[in-house]
Amino acid sequence: MTFKAAIWGASGMAGGEVLRILARHPDIKVECAVSKNKNRQFIWQTHPHLRDEFGTLTFCDHDEAFLKEVDIAFLAVPHGTAVSVIEKYLEKGTKVVDLSADVRLYSAKDYEKWYGSPHPNPDLLISAVYGLPELHGKEIKESNLVSGVGCNAACCILGLFPLAREGLIEEIRIEVRVGSSEAGATPTLGSHHPYRSRTLRVYEPFRHRHLAEILQELSLEEDAVTMTMTAVEIVRGAQMLAHIRLSEKVREGEIWRLYKNAYRDKPFLQLCPAKPAHLRLPEPKMVTGSNQAMTGFTLHEDGRRMLVVTAIDNLMKGAAGTAVQASNLMLGLNETEGLTMMPVYPV
Amino acid sequence: MTFKAAIWGASGMAGGEVLRILARHPDIKVECAVSKNKNRQFIWQTHPHLRDEFGTLTFCDHDEAFLKEVDIAFLAVPHGTAVSVIEKYLEKGTKVVDLSADVRLYSAKDYEKWYGSPHPNPDLLISAVYGLPELHGKEIKESNLVSGVGCNAACCILGLFPLAREGLIEEIRIEVRVGSSEAGATPTLGSHHPYRSRTLRVYEPFRHRHLAEILQELSLEEDAVTMTMTAVEIVRGAQMLAHIRLSEKVREGEIWRLYKNAYRDKPFLQLCPAKPAHLRLPEPKMVTGSNQAMTGFTLHEDGRRMLVVTAIDNLMKGAAGTAVQASNLMLGLNETEGLTMMPVYPV
Amino acid sequence: MTFKAAIWGASGMAGGEVLRILARHPDIKVECAVSKNKNRQFIWQTHPHLRDEFGTLTFCDHDEAFLKEVDIAFLAVPHGTAVSVIEKYLEKGTKVVDLSADVRLYSAKDYEKWYGSPHPNPDLLISAVYGLPELHGKEIKESNLVSGVGCNAACCILGLFPLAREGLIEEIRIEVRVGSSEAGATPTLGSHHPYRSRTLRVYEPFRHRHLAEILQELSLEEDAVTMTMTAVEIVRGAQMLAHIRLSEKVREGEIWRLYKNAYRDKPFLQLCPAKPAHLRLPEPKMVTGSNQAMTGFTLHEDGRRMLVVTAIDNLMKGAAGTAVQASNLMLGLNETEGLTMMPVYPV
Amino acid sequence: MTFKAAIWGASGMAGGEVLRILARHPDIKVECAVSKNKNRQFIWQTHPHLRDEFGTLTFCDHDEAFLKEVDIAFLAVPHGTAVSVIEKYLEKGTKVVDLSADVRLYSAKDYEKWYGSPHPNPDLLISAVYGLPELHGKEIKESNLVSGVGCNAACCILGLFPLAREGLIEEIRIEVRVGSSEAGATPTLGSHHPYRSRTLRVYEPFRHRHLAEILQELSLEEDAVTMTMTAVEIVRGAQMLAHIRLSEKVREGEIWRLYKNAYRDKPFLQLCPAKPAHLRLPEPKMVTGSNQAMTGFTLHEDGRRMLVVTAIDNLMKGAAGTAVQASNLMLGLNETEGLTMMPVYPV
Amino acid sequence: MSKFVNCVVCEGKVEVSDELLEGEIITCPDCGSELEVISLDPLTVAEAPEVQEDWGE
Amino acid sequence: MSKFVNCVVCEGKVEVSDELLEGEIITCPDCGSELEVISLDPLTVAEAPEVQEDWGE
Ligand SMILES: NC(=O)c1ccc[n+]([C@@H]2O[C@H](COP(=O)([O-])OP(=O)(O)OC[C@H]3O[C@@H](n4cnc5c(N)ncnc54)[C@H](OP(=O)(O)O)[C@@H]3O)[C@@H](O)[C@H]2O)c1
Numbered sequence A, B, C, D: 001m002t003f004k005a006a007i008w009g010a011s012g013m014a015g016g017e018v019l020r021i022l023a024r025h026p027d028i029k030v031e032c033a034v035s036k037n038k039n040r041q042f043i044w045q046t047h048p049h050l051r052d053e054f055g056t057l058t059f060c061d062h063d064e065a066f067l068k069e070v071d072i073a074f075l076a077v078p079h080g081t082a083v084s085v086i087e088k089y090l091e092k093g094t095k096v097v098d099l100s101a102d103v104r105l106y107s108a109k110d111y112e113k114w115y116g117s118p119h120p121n122p123d124l125l126i127s128a129v130y131g132l133p134e135l136h137g138k139e140i141k142e143s144n145l146v147s148g149v150g151c152n153a154a155c156c157i158l159g160l161f162p163l164a165r166e167g168l169i170e171e172i173r174i175e176v177r178v179g180s181s182e183a184g185a186t187p188t189l190g191s192h193h194p195y196r197s198r199t200l201r202v203y204e205p206f207r208h209r210h211l212a213e214i215l216q217e218l219s220l221e222e223d224a225v226t227m228t229m230t231a232v233e234i235v236r237g238a239q240m241l242a243h244i245r246l247s248e249k250v251r252e253g254e255i256w257r258l259y260k261n262a263y264r265d266k267p268f269l270q271l272c273p274a275k276p277a278h279l280r281l282p283e284p285k286m287v288t289g290s291n292q293a294m295t296g297f298t299l300h301e302d303g304r305r306m307l308v309v310t311a312i313d314n315l316m317k318g319a320a321g322t323a324v325q326a327s328n329l330m331l332g333l334n335e336t337e338g339l340t341m342m343p344v345y346p347v
Numbered sequence E, F: 001m002s003k004f005v006n007c008v009v010c011e012g013k014v015e016v017s018d019e020l021l022e023g024e025i026i027t028c029p030d031c032g033s034e035l036e037v038i039s040l041d042p043l044t045v046a047e048a049p050e051v052q053e054d055w056g057e
């Protein structure tokens, strides 16, 4: 059986990536691609790599979109603009994966704290499931409303949950390095090539909005965590370096066991070897274009300090890939459907 | 039915890409990955992106390789070293795709001219088929020995054959821009990052060995052609700019018709639109990681000067992708099997 | 004696480079830096590399600028906006170097043809000198109004004038590759990092406005020339590849003599060696940050085909460097004053 | 008066940068450039940006080098190979700046701990001065033997000494990001462009040899410090992010005062503004090609956590620039002589 | 004669003109902070809310 | 007193030492070509075959 999908924000960076995935998905077909600004234009006029996909399908505007019958709607729209779209689809009984930040947090209080204004529909926060199948696969299967993930959040959560759920994280300093696609398809001074090129711009010294998701999913206290962001010279990719003070001294073998158990049966989670040393800690380069999250670690000889490094492609595991993975579960499909593409390495 | 493959040069750049493709190929399975230097090492120790593929398969050395029964052998070895391997496989009745330059030319005289020494086994040149399925699909199906393609040659031939076979090319100046993966996996001064980075190194002012293949496949006279190479700041990709003087004045519509006809039913050949102008002429960025060759053109208002631009991923359409495509035909499979991966854009 | 300078467009890319040069110029002092949008802001708020230069100098607006007494005004403003500023300064008796395209062409007809509208003050075209000191040093010394140069034009003219003035160019196909700083400081879709990064965007297949300057300065016929532009992955730099058909057969030694004679006593023109081959043809990398133009060539064995390659830093020799060089001559200073900085290599 | 200099390791990355600086130094002249492998070759055959400098000077070998009378010798040779050269020069009464790690540490015990073998001549360690003029200007003036600095060490020490000498650092986690020129001019697998390009390779999780210098110069305890290295997509540049736990709660104004006082009269140390936020924390891009070290910081609202970021050009302030600065002092010249070149921004 | 006021962020001395008005925004040349004049006598400034250029992160 | 020979590639003047030997290789400082001394009287040079560093293309 083939399911029909609507993609909102289809002219954007994350929406474009949903299109790219669905172009090869065996069971989900793009029924409508929504864009106000590109309304009536062919999809390839915006996305040159989709030139021979989707035939003569054109972008449609919001009103037209709601007229199409679809099984699932992907919302890759700016945060704050998803709620009203969600409401309409849920009313119609259409399942929704919302890649924006609108329903990622469970607590309305947290939402207000991190996003600066009260949530317009707190009930949605309660019914929505945080869309990380590695943690919430079961709930996602039974939900009609699933959030996407913050790309930096996904990177951190996937790298840290094996430690966090054992209560091993006493204090943690997180470095995240991100590529330019993370900021979307709209040019700004910061994305202007002469300035963005080869940058090492440190732009959030202590926290980032995605921290809200990390705290929620890993049950950490805010005061035990800092998070520093750096924009680096890549287009795709997010990499977490987590400098951890463990709550107790552990042996390396125990950590290995923890991670192996946690990642077992998680088709997109990979564990790096301990040797050779230059492959011990992953980089986004190794997963570009794929839905994989790759994690490596190393333990200080004092048994208390630890470095965990995780790498993802922000548009895949950090956005569209995880969204399609969630939708697979919501539609009763195999989690990996349409998502087994290999990383492109080296690139 | 599943076929078994041996990959020689599996620790190298092109061989690694064959592995990457076959990791997801529905009908061809990697039986042995050959490397003398990495013998007995796990494949992922060399290719980090293959960490969870091929289980505990290790590289094997040359002798061990010949003991394995396989249906097809991919040789991604330095030119000059393939012939003896080809001979052994053909003797055993194993089909061979040789990515090196050893059997690309039909004429032993040409081989000596362009490669500087007499060919060790000119009979192979006669029996081998030039492995570009878009031009020689039928012969490839029936052959046991198919060459791979020069990546720059493939890029040029695919972009130009519609014009060439109409005899429209009077004179042509070809610019090729190439990424660093083209030179293989071994470090040299030219590939040393501080020097290679952001380079625009013009390294062959008038000709390049791949010209031999281009002349052969397009039936052009050497004197009518120059070919200039520039190394540019990309890892994957080759781009041809062909400045052509047409042998007669033509209308743009005629050119469109020529290209549409030539590219029809060629699943990996794409034609760029005439508008919008910034998408008219393709760049490697648009096809990275895929087996696509994208071509665009523009005609001077004088009707005699023309610019054709073609972009490929040198490791895919320029090497491993085309090799697997050829092997599909040789094994009686569908040409596109295992090769429908989407480009990763933007990257 | 110290001269005072006003810089218009001081918040922009070329204007910022004039500031960078003058920060170390022994004889010219920045008296005012003009910007409407950044009015009253410190210069370093826009140009972080100028943090400790110019003390507490702030940008001033247009009216305030005209109140300052200066000896020379650099106009690094969008084309079309310079003429009225030029008129005011000339009236006051202030010398002007106009980096925009407003007074680069001598012929009002040419201006209209290439810029699409009649020139507002054709008399300026007659009185202005084309600001390339290597060709017009003497006139520049005696002029009050000197144009800047198109960066691509400067690159081509400097590489080709030794051949052109001997009448050796019969036909020429010019490839120019440019960095992202060429398009100025304002973000656009084309400069958006995810798209601009690693691009090989061919954006002008046959001609570019700068061709007007090239034809004028080299006395070439338009029909004998094509010019193709490609945006590449660098920030600074322009590189010309000129594929020439010579009007007669020449020996390599004659070409060497031509270039050596032409470049003698031109402090910023450098000639590449014939060997080693990888240094024969220059790249922008070799001149980054300097006012140098580096040229190399190679002659086809037929003695009629020739490739000339020239590399510059577009913001230096292609804009601000040449402008300051011209201003030195206008002010009676040594041509090289403030312009002897070394290239930063490798970078 | 003009002093004569010998440069050892002149064919290498740091030695090439000493040459680049001295090409414009008003008071120091290159008398000999030493290289065994490039012996008798012109300097520009190795360093294309030096094409028109040094006339027909060729590299000379070791024996010939010792025959030349020079006032100062710069040793930019691999660590472990400098000691014997130092001994010979000191005997002759020639001043030495040794850029290698051979005499950076004062304690022979430390040397053995960090470099893995006993020091061949511990007396040198006692007589040598650590060559960071910002900290040891006075001793450098009176010394005949001055070490260069580790580039990462210099970056960290310059950013942290104002806090360290007040005893404010209780615990510190240092992230250093480095460009590819840091590893010198010899190709390796790690510097091979396809792998090095766009990398985010974390290669030292907890410490790096340069930590020895940092501990020594800042009087910190090893256990209070970790240092993590990441190779990033730049050629030149080192950036430190120091996550500090302060030993007491402080006001932002106090930190400002500390830094302003410490950096006053240090011509190459720059302090970033607090606003605008995107310029608060420096990146190597802002200082490329110059001898500047730029530092910014931000204080957590808890008054105890602090982030300090420092950026340098590793070949300049991290190697050759600081070495020439030290040599200026040793020769009785002004500290900034030959080192006032502006950063090239944007690049 | 010039007047000075201390920056509330970096505690540096900021020179101000004589014609300063209440409510005026001045920028500290040391740390770049925008300071609003909230009283003239005694001369007092407070940090003004930052209006950022859109650097897109 | 120094002797000169003309480079066979760029026709520039190349200064040579008095102790030049037949078969010696000299490099032209203008164009970088390697020149082999094939005779001393008259002083004659020919282009020597290029031994390239491995730049890998
Ligand atoms: N980029 C990433 O790495 C990433 C990762 C994880 C999550 N996300 C999330 O995905 C969402 C999209 O991000 P992006 O990076 O793709 O941004 P983007 O490139 O700017 O795309 C945003 C899209 O939303 C559409 N849009 C704008 N305003 C809208 C409105 N009021 N109603 C409906 N559609 C609207 C735009 O198209 P039209 O204006 O033509 O309609 C555009 O297609 C964001 O919520 C982001 O947080 C992004």
Ligand SMILES: NC(=O)c1ccc[n+]([C@@H]2O[C@H](COP(=O)([O-])OP(=O)(O)OC[C@H]3O[C@@H](n4cnc5c(N)ncnc54)[C@H](OP(=O)(O)O)[C@@H]3O)[C@@H](O)[C@H]2O)c1
Binding pocket: B008, B009, B010, B011, B012, B013, B014, B015, B034, B035, B036, B037, B038, B075, B076, B077, B078, B079, B081, B099, B100, B101, B148, B149, B150, B151, B181, B182, B183, B184, B185, B186, B314, B315, B318, B319
């Ligand atoms: N890179 C491209 O874009 C591209 C495109 C088209 C075609 N090709 C062709 O593909 C071939 C491989 O190129 P590459 O770029 O992948 O080079 P590469 O990275 O250097 O790999 C060469 C491989 O060949 C093996 N090898 C070396 N000597 C050998 C010998 N005598 N016998 C058997 N194996 C040997 C090496 O491994 P061990 O030493 O461990 O055995 C290595 O795995 C070349 O012929 C090239 O022309 C490459």
Ligand SMILES: NC(=O)c1ccc[n+]([C@@H]2O[C@H](COP(=O)([O-])OP(=O)(O)OC[C@H]3O[C@@H](n4cnc5c(N)ncnc54)[C@H](OP(=O)(O)O)[C@@H]3O)[C@@H](O)[C@H]2O)c1
Binding pocket: C008, C009, C010, C011, C012, C013, C014, C015, C034, C035, C036, C037, C038, C075, C076, C077, C078, C079, C081, C099, C100, C101, C148, C149, C150, C151, C181, C182, C183, C184, C185, C186, C314, C315, C318, C319
């Ligand atoms: N970039 C290059 O490589 C290059 C090379 C050669 C020549 N040029 C020429 O230099 C000029 C500037 O180019 P750019 O690349 O520096 O552009 P840019 O970065 O966009 O800067 C343009 C500057 O002009 C100012 N400006 C805009 N409209 C103005 C007006 N009506 N009157 C006065 N000033 C105005 C702007 O500042 P405010 O809006 O704040 O006033 C801005 O500072 C152009 O004419 C260009 O052709 C550039």
Ligand SMILES: NC(=O)c1ccc[n+]([C@@H]2O[C@H](COP(=O)([O-])OP(=O)(O)OC[C@H]3O[C@@H](n4cnc5c(N)ncnc54)[C@H](OP(=O)(O)O)[C@@H]3O)[C@@H](O)[C@H]2O)c1
Binding pocket: D008, D009, D010, D011, D012, D013, D014, D015, D034, D035, D036, D037, D038, D075, D076, D077, D078, D079, D081, D099, D100, D101, D148, D149, D150, D151, D181, D182, D183, D184, D185, D186, D314, D315, D318, D319
């Ligand atoms: N790169 C940086 O950012 C940086 C920063 C700070 C300090 N340093 C230090 O500077 C030194 C040079 O580093 P680099 O990056 O420039 O390395 P490099 O590029 O590898 O250069 C090393 C140079 O040393 C010469 N050499 C090798 N072995 C020698 C020996 N036994 N005796 C004399 N000379 C020898 C080499 O030339 P020949 O073989 O032809 O003689 C070569 O010119 C190192 O000690 C390094 O720690 C480098």
Ligand SMILES: [Zn+2]
Binding pocket: E007, E008, E009, E010, E011, E012, E028, E029, E030, E031, E032, E033
């Ligand atoms: Zn302040």
Ligand SMILES: [Zn+2]
Binding pocket: F007, F008, F009, F010, F011, F012, F028, F029, F030, F031, F032, F033
């Ligand atoms: Zn010569």
